[in-house]
Amino acid sequence: MKRAPKAGVAPKMDIRNVASRARVSIATVSRTINHVPTVAPALAARVWKAVEELNYFPNTQARALVSGRSRLLGLIVSEITNPFFPELIQEFENVAVERGYEILIGSTNYDVKKTESCVRRMLERKVDGVAIMTFGIEELLLDRFAAGDIPTVFIDLGPNNPRSTTLVVDYRQGIYEGIQHLAVLGHRKIGFISGPLKMRSAQTRKAAFIDCLRAIGLTADSAWMVEGDHTLDGGRDAMQRILALPEWPTAIMCSNDMTAIGVQHELFEAKLRVPDDFSLIGFDDIHLAEYTIPPLTTVRMSCKDLAYAAVTDLISNLDPEGTPPPSKPSIPTHLIVRQTTGLPRNALSDLAHGKKSKARAELAK
Amino acid sequence: MKRAPKAGVAPKMDIRNVASRARVSIATVSRTINHVPTVAPALAARVWKAVEELNYFPNTQARALVSGRSRLLGLIVSEITNPFFPELIQEFENVAVERGYEILIGSTNYDVKKTESCVRRMLERKVDGVAIMTFGIEELLLDRFAAGDIPTVFIDLGPNNPRSTTLVVDYRQGIYEGIQHLAVLGHRKIGFISGPLKMRSAQTRKAAFIDCLRAIGLTADSAWMVEGDHTLDGGRDAMQRILALPEWPTAIMCSNDMTAIGVQHELFEAKLRVPDDFSLIGFDDIHLAEYTIPPLTTVRMSCKDLAYAAVTDLISNLDPEGTPPPSKPSIPTHLIVRQTTGLPRNALSDLAHGKKSKARAELAK
DNA sequence: CAGTTTCGTGTAAACGTTTTCTCGCTAGCA
DNA sequence: TGCTAGCGAGAAAACGTTTACACGAAACTG
Numbered sequence: 001m002k003r004a005p006k007a008g009v010a011p012k013m014d015i016r017n018v019a020s021r022a023r024v025s026i027a028t029v030s031r032t033i034n035h036v037p038t039v040a041p042a043l044a045a046r047v048w049k050a051v052e053e054l055n056y057f058p059n060t061q062a063r064a065l066v067s068g069r070s071r072l073l074g075l076i077v078s079e080i081t082n083p084f085f086p087e088l089i090q091e092f093e094n095v096a097v098e099r100g101y102e103i104l105i106g107s108t109n110y111d112v113k114k115t116e117s118c119v120r121r122m123l124e125r126k127v128d129g130v131a132i133m134t135f136g137i138e139e140l141l142l143d144r145f146a147a148g149d150i151p152t153v154f155i156d157l158g159p160n161n162p163r164s165t166t167l168v169v170d171y172r173q174g175i176y177e178g179i180q181h182l183a184v185l186g187h188r189k190i191g192f193i194s195g196p197l198k199m200r201s202a203q204t205r206k207a208a209f210i211d212c213l214r215a216i217g218l219t220a221d222s223a224w225m226v227e228g229d230h231t232l233d234g235g236r237d238a239m240q241r242i243l244a245l246p247e248w249p250t251a252i253m254c255s256n257d258m259t260a261i262g263v264q265h266e267l268f269e270a271k272l273r274v275p276d277d278f279s280l281i282g283f284d285d286i287h288l289a290e291y292t293i294p295p296l297t298t299v300r301m302s303c304k305d306l307a308y309a310a311v312t313d314l315i316s317n318l319d320p321e322g323t324p325p326p327s328k329p330s331i332p333t334h335l336i337v338r339q340t341t342g343l344p345r346n347a348l349s350d351l352a353h354g355k356k357s358k359a360r361a362e363l364a365k
Numbered sequence: 366m367k368r369a370p371k372a373g374v375a376p377k378m379d380i381r382n383v384a385s386r387a388r389v390s391i392a393t394v395s396r397t398i399n400h401v402p403t404v405a406p407a408l409a410a411r412v413w414k415a416v417e418e419l420n421y422f423p424n425t426q427a428r429a430l431v432s433g434r435s436r437l438l439g440l441i442v443s444e445i446t447n448p449f450f451p452e453l454i455q456e457f458e459n460v461a462v463e464r465g466y467e468i469l470i471g472s473t474n475y476d477v478k479k480t481e482s483c484v485r486r487m488l489e490r491k492v493d494g495v496a497i498m499t500f501g502i503e504e505l506l507l508d509r510f511a512a513g514d515i516p517t518v519f520i521d522l523g524p525n526n527p528r529s530t531t532l533v534v535d536y537r538q539g540i541y542e543g544i545q546h547l548a549v550l551g552h553r554k555i556g557f558i559s560g561p562l563k564m565r566s567a568q569t570r571k572a573a574f575i576d577c578l579r580a581i582g583l584t585a586d587s588a589w590m591v592e593g594d595h596t597l598d599g600g601r602d603a604m605q606r607i608l609a610l611p612e613w614p615t616a617i618m619c620s621n622d623m624t625a626i627g628v629q630h631e632l633f634e635a636k637l638r639v640p641d642d643f644s645l646i647g648f649d650d651i652h653l654a655e656y657t658i659p660p661l662t663t664v665r666m667s668c669k670d671l672a673y674a675a676v677t678d679l680i681s682n683l684d685p686e687g688t689p690p691p692s693k694p695s696i697p698t699h700l701i702v703r704q705t706t707g708l709p710r711n712a713l714s715d716l717a718h719g720k721k722s723k724a725r726a727e728l729a730k
Numbered sequence: 731c732a733g734t735t736t737c738g739t740g741t742a743a744a745c746g747t748t749t750t751c752t753c754g755c756t757a758g759c760a
Numbered sequence: 761t762g763c764t765a766g767c768g769a770g771a772a773a774a775c776g777t778t779t780a781c782a783c784g785a786a787a788c789t790g
């Protein structure tokens with residue numbers, strides 16, 4: 001018999017090579033590498049040795065084909081270029097890999113066609129489950145996954161399919177903290193830039209905003225609630241629209257950080273200052289938020305928590321007999337105060353110059 | 366015979382169902398859906414009709430298993446949370462999908478262990494090819510892919526394996542434009558924050574910087590060339606180190622935009638102003654660069670071009686007989702001037718206060 | 731010590747495709 | 761009309777696994 005072939009040249013290593021080299025059957029090899037406990041230690045050792053020497057690794061496709069499980073988890077996000085999602089993806093992947101799964105990423109870009117192809121790919125690749133983190137997906141998708149009897153996790157909204165769970169995020173807490181923070185500073189006129197309202201979750205956040213405002217004794221002025229689209233450009237445009245209004249709010253709350261950064265930029269272009277002219281609060285607390293100029297006050301939603309909850313739910317739903325979704329605490333949110341919030345501009349100019357009239361005139365304009 | 370079952374309930378549709386419904390053999394179904402031209406139109410029509418009615422789609426795994434081709438392209442990036450990469454991923458995916466491929470993403474996070482597992486996954490999932498866009502990957506990986514005889518595309522550096530091509534980026538052009546721009550403004554003292562120097566490509570960019578400096582008649586002061594790590598935090602830290610120096614440069618060039626944003630932040634914290642106190646140039650031109658405060662002057666490297674070149678190379682290398690890598694122009698780069706570059710701070714104070722002599726002295730040195 | 735479990739291993743049948751090979755039919759040519 | 765090509769379609773063999781099943785040996789039980 002020849003010496004062990006150099007590892008790495010790898011002329012099509014399959015389970016049979018391993019079996020013959022370890023002088024066992026392929027079934028034993030399979031059982032060994034799958035950690036079936038009934039394999040005799042002596043044989044297992046031989047198998048592992050052979051695996052090592054031939055540096056064999058199983059063919060995922062064959063494995064999936066016969067076992068019916070791909071060990072692949074789909075993750076559908078809105079837009080991969082929005083930094084929140086890469087952070088989420090990373091956390092999601094960490095948790096998934098830890099549990100022995102890999103992930104397949106799909107980005108819808110808010111486009112129906114792209115979304116369709118995304119779903120199709122997930123179905124074709126036979127994902128074992130899919131997390132839909134797109135903060136609003138057309139209903140039709142649910143059906144597709146339900147039809148394939150694939151477990152799903154949704155965020156905020158979701159079908160009442162037994163194979164599907166929905167994660168609930170406690171938007172209210174963070175938004176409430178934000179509004180209270182603004183109120184304490186003296187703000188009474190607070191605007192809101194939402195996500196695309198065709199998304200249910202954008203509506204949820206907006207509703208939470210309105211409720212919190214009310215809880216604190218203020219009412220929402222609908223002129224100051226404008227629709228954005230969760231992008232930099234959208235934030236910029238939304239702020240332009242607010243600046244075109246006859247009366248300005250003194251603070252703006254945004255439904256995500258990218259929007260807030262867009263707003264900051266627009267304010268910079270308009271030679272207005274943050275927080276002197278406008279206070280600003282974002283949402284998500286992406287890593288970048290700490291680095292904006294000035295650093296962004298924002299509501300943190302832990303994507304670590306989100307990812308963990310999503311993967312856990314998915315996997316527990318995989319084995320139909322398994323433990324039913326283990327309790328479901330809502331994902332918490334809370335305010336991170338940085339430097340984009342301050343006293344409202346009239347208060348400030350009052351303090352600085354004592355010239356009330358000028359400020360009033362400006363405001364009236 | 367029953368009516369067509371409602372599409373969507375899908376009780377395990379396989380090729381046999383289609384075959385029997387179309388009253389042909391499974392071979393004919395296979396040929397039809399793979400567009401083999403020898404199928405008689407009449408039969409093909411029946412097949413398509415059945416496919417439609419049963420809404421059948423082929424099992425990717427079975428297909429891959431027998432054909433030996435997964436129609437999967439690996440894409441390994443440094444760090445998915447660096448916004449440059451999501452932009453690249455998006456473009457890459459667009460091109461890949463257009464050509465009928467899907468992508469599997471791996472993020473190394475500059476971590477050997479993660480990189481290993483990344484490669485392993487790619488190998489296990491039997492990617493048809495892999496693009497290594499990590500701007501510096503440990504050499505061991507090359508061998509792994511070479512061993513599997515998998516086509517690869519590298520950036521900047523690469524092995525001289527026939528199955529592997531390397532994309533060359535014309536860093537010099539953009540960096541030269543940047544330095545020239547600074548020189549015209551009057552800058553003579555230009556610092557550079559590189560990527561992690563253990564990466565070959567970080568070295569490449571640094572070398573390009575030094576060369577360009579020389580080409581313009583300046584020499585690089587090694588004290589002003591500090592090592593960063595392509596992250597926000599790294600940029601911040603690097604700038605801290607520069608600020609601790611006895612003498613400061615008047616302009617800083619960064620080897621990517623995230624670094625530049627970190628620098629901007631540090632300058633903000635130190636109450637220094639951009640571009641009045643420091644001019645700043647980034648690299649990559651991520652979308653965010655337009656939104657920093659002030660907007661970042663940067664060198665654009667089109668990730669669209671990069672993605673297109675990578676996918677094209679990969680696919681042309683897939684069919685061994687196919688056209689050999691079709692010409693290889695280098696990826697161009699060029700300067701985008703925004704608002705982080707201006708006159709150097711002494712020039713500025715000269716203009717403001719009319720102190721020429723001091724500036725001259727400074728310049729002569 | 732015979733009979734019955736228990737246990738560990740091997741044999742073989744799936745899994746859903748692609749693809750080679752074969753075969754029957756039609757058409758072309760002599 | 762008879763023979764050969766050519767062509768389209770079906771039968772069957774892969775692809776590399778997992779897993780149900782069978783089977784022999786060892787370990788109990790009575």
